[in-house]
């Protein structure tokens with residue numbers, strides 16, 4: 001697995017080990033954290049190489065003897081990062097190209113790719129009044145992906161489809177939608193809100209006008225869908241993994257305040273990056289092809305995530321890193 005020390009990657013490692021897989025992780029720890037996979041390293045349940053896959057020879061060596069590649073490594077962050085950084089995410093174009101090319105050369109059976117809701121056209125996501133659900137087929141010309149990050153995810157999906165047709169590589173792409181849960185980091189909205197409440201921020205910042213709609217999806221659901229896709233999809237089809245629960249940012253913020261008991265005045269920050277105002281997945285294709293349905297309702301997942309955050313963080317440390325983390329990776 002590439003990027004196996006990440007938030008989502010480390011949960012995928014846990015689930016694959018529980019199913020009896022042998023897992024080899026390559027991660028340069030630029031945004032992943034060793035502590036996410038520490039227990040498995042101590043028990044020698046995984047092999048791990050700390051390296052940048054873009055450096056000469058690293059990806060080639062990583063592919064040796066591998067049956068299925070879960071490719072999660074990416075230059076990626078939350079909304080602040082994706083809007084404000086284009087050069088970093090552009091490097092995903094050659095990272096993904098290299099991983100796929102070396103996979104073909106090494107005779108890997110299948111590549112399972114962590115794509116994103118950012119491949120959907122921006123122009124479809126501009127009206128918060130519409131009850132719109134993004135369907136896989138909406139990704140077609142004229143393309144209008146979300147920043148360089150979204151374009152690279154789109155190019156990777158298309159590359160995998162071409163490699164399936166022309167090189168017989170097995171492939172599946174999963175379009176993850178705003179994932180949250182334990183081990184998440186503060187550059188993503190839900191964890192940022194939890195962190196703000198945790199340190200008692202008042203006024204309590206909410207980026208944008210709060211009317212942006214999202215379908216936050218719990219990490220365990222993302223992991224189960226990813227494994228099902230590894231088992232059931234071979235032709236490079238891209239599938240949404242996201243709930244169809246529509247939640248406004250302002251309502252998520254109010255829930256965080258309610259659950260934490262923190263009483264604060266909400267301060268809207270329209271000057272900060274907001275992303276598309278209406279992004280929710282249609283998940284019928286995942287149901288049809290994978291038999292997948294998300295199990296976690298947002299309120300329940302949020303409570304679990306808040307409990308985890310409070311149990312594993314210290315206020316002073318969070319105060320020290322929060323501002324920087326909001327736009328970094």
Ligand SMILES: NC(=O)c1ccc[n+]([C@@H]2O[C@H](COP(=O)([O-])OP(=O)(O)OC[C@H]3O[C@@H](n4cnc5c(N)ncnc54)[C@H](O)[C@@H]3O)[C@@H](O)[C@H]2O)c1
Pocket residue numbers: 002003004005006007008009026027028029030031032033051052053054071072073074075076077095114115116117175176177178179180188
């Ligand atoms: N978190 C979300 O809401 C979300 C949504 C859509 C897609 N995704 C995708 O899911 C994947 C995992 O994301 P995440 O949120 O768990 O955290 P993340 O962005 O921290 O994961 C990326 C991982 O790849 C590693 N990495 C980056 N560049 C590398 C390189 N050149 N060589 C080796 N390792 C490298 C990082 O250290 C990190 O562990 C990413 O591909 C991301 O784009 C995430």
